[in-house]
Amino acid sequence: MGRISEDTRARNEEAIRAAMDRLLRGDLPPGGKCDLRTLASEAGVPRTAFYAKKNRDGTARPGPYQHLAQEFERRLSALRNAGTVPDPRAAQIERLKEANAALKSRLDQRDAELEAFQDFKRRALSQIAAQHLEIERLREQAAAVGNVRRLPSGRPGTAPYGSCS
Known part of the structure; x- marks a missing residue:
């Protein structure tokens, strides 16, 4: 891939920052997440531009937009630490994990x-x-001694011995 001009790089950085702001606000495209892949597709830049590259001699050099990827990760981490999750699916996953833990405890x-x-x-x-x-x-012991008498059993429907009134 050839080198890009400074104008193109500036336009790409503006597009990345605009997409970053949208994603961090929670304005996610259908099927997208709050991650670098979605950021790259929303900004219209290749995802590989966010990662470090290797020169032919094996030394590492930063990717053209690696600093923006780091900024995105830093801002996303700050939002999560503040208790805000811009990705509704991630928030739902967290809620489901908490509910699952509560159900396991109840079980x-x-x-x-x-x-x-x-x-x-x-x-x-x-x-x-x-x-x-x-x-x-x-x-058996009472029957063996023989000095214990059985009381007559009452017929069904008759009153018990003695008066109850």
Whole structure:
């Protein structure tokens, strides 16, 4: 690629700065993000112009618009640190990550509660089984002694022994 004139470079820098301002305000094109790729396409410059180049001898030289890429990243970082996210999708991703973390926390709490209920159920069933065995043992013991009489069972629909009124 050939070298560009100073006029073209100045026009490109103006276009990049204008696109940078639009993106940082949150005015994103459909399907675009707040990143260098979208900045380059909005400004009409090649994305590679934002990155360092190598000379033929292997030494590095800055890209023609690398300083603007650094400025863009710096401004974007400052906005994020201030709590403003110009990219609505990035804000949505952050909200979803927070919601996901809250749901995981609630799920862990519910799992702990469920484990406690299952433990309570195991203990209750164990106690009921032990009480049932004790009742059967006492019935057998009472039947073996022979001095305990059974009360007559009431017929269904009849009043219990004694007056309730």
